[in-house]
Amino acid sequence: MSTAGSRIASFLGGAAARFGKVPWREIREEAFDRAVLVLKAACFVHVVNTYVVGIAFVRGPSMLPTINLTGDVVAVERVSPRWGSLAVGDVVILLSPENPRKTVAKRVLGLEGDAVTFLIDPARGSASQTVVVPGGHVWVQGDNIYSSRDSRQFGPVPYGLIQGRAFCKVWPPEAVGLIGQKL
Amino acid sequence: MGKWSTMWLFTKKSVTGALIGLTISDRYGFIVPVTGSSMHPTFSACDARFPGYLKADVVLVEKFCLEKYKFSHGDVITFKSPTDHKQNFVKRLIALPGDWVQVPESSEILKIPEGHCWVEGDNAACSLDSRSFGFVPLGLIQGRVTHVIWPPQRISQVERKKAIERISPH
16 A cells, blocks of 8 residues: 555655664774774783783692682782792792693792702602702692602693792682792 | 974874884784794895894785685795794794605604694704704794795795695694
8 A cells, every 4th residue: 555655665764764873983993992992901911911911720639738629819029030030939830741731739849050859659668769850940849749649740840831830729718818928 | 302303293193103103013913033944045145243133135925814814835934933022033934734754854643633733944964943943833933925026136026835745644
């Protein structure tokens, strides 16, 4: 019918006119500015996480009693390994030499040149062995020597695998506190 | 004052640029000159000190391979030296975890342990590589060299060269 047809035509014409009036350029510019801002914020977060301080979720039995079995969130500072100011007794986060996609937390027991004495198999007797840590490597052990895969199994680790030093527990709230130097 | 506001603007822009540049070079790829003669003729031999530094080949290193640590035999990789974490080496990946490799100039056959690899320089005569410092943990790898981008007459893709006569995959 002609009136229905003319109503549809005028509706479509009106819609086209309203479409043309929407401020597309302003919307595009604002969307672009917001995206650039998000990008800058993401870069800032990445730089802080990689060069200053980050957080990590650590779990497993190898660092009992320092770190819980079910997992603690720790604050990891990235400045000490880069500066070479790690000390014996620090808890470090490192890439596992057995699987580079796994990060593990262990305590440094010897720096390059140190002689480290350790129990070969603490569950079976007290036979011990002494190893001199070669240049550019560190000796790491878990606090729970009965249940930890560490330098006693895979040898001293190259310094370059260390990702940061865990200095403080931040979660759960009842475990908050600095991580001490010795067991 | 106009001078302070332009200086402030300049500082803001350079800090933003530095942040973005750092993020890209940490996560995606970066450009670096290659010094030393251990990878001759793939990269031209040059002195590490000034002014030999200026004649070095400049290469493009990509970091996408580090997401899953998937490498192929014959890739040229850059990694932190196991004996000095501040130094980066560029060598060719000869063998991957689980492979058996025959140590050159010797009848030893070694099995590459989990999480490690065997690297060698193309210029075997003057290359400090796995023949001296042993297996390299994959976690030390910083990236894979894909192209030479300077000088212009040497622009090319870096090819994979597999040493099939010396390794036997698992």
